[in-house]
Amino acid sequence: MNHSGPAYWLLKSEPSAFSIDDLARSPHQTDHWDGVRNYQARNFMRDQMRVGDLAFFYHSNCKPPAIVGIVRIVRSGYPDHTAxxxxxxxxDPKSTSDHPRWYMVDVQLERKFSHPVTLPEMKVHPELAEFRLLKKGNRLSVMPVDPEHWHFILAFAEQAASSKETRQR
Known part of the structure; x- marks a missing residue:
């Protein structure tokens, strides 16, 4: 991965377990992203996420699922003590401090979207056809986001927010 600038990620959380508002209420709007129990997602956090990378905060298993904001990685992968x-x-009884099986990162809230970008909204854009989140069978809670998808979603969120403000005037 080219690290001349930040890499982009998507982090999924069920809002009933940990929401963007929970992060906003955390001290310094910072918390650890724990509980990931998938090896591929763990490897992304352990081996590829770096301080300064940016991630979409995605609320899953709710109606509608949506990207609700952006977080910054403020501490790279370290052993997940919740295991x-x-x-x-x-x-996880097979994970020990001497041989950690699971990892986490620390994230800090960058901003919450005034207009969440919902899964149904993303699905109608051909520009996002290759976006990993929209691929059949993709259940990962941590995934890389291609820069072109990141910028498209960000522009969409900003446009949706500004058209919402215009309608409210």
Missing amino acids: WDPDSPYF
């Missing part, structure tokens, strides 16, 4: 806590829903 060692028997009281955590993310406990």
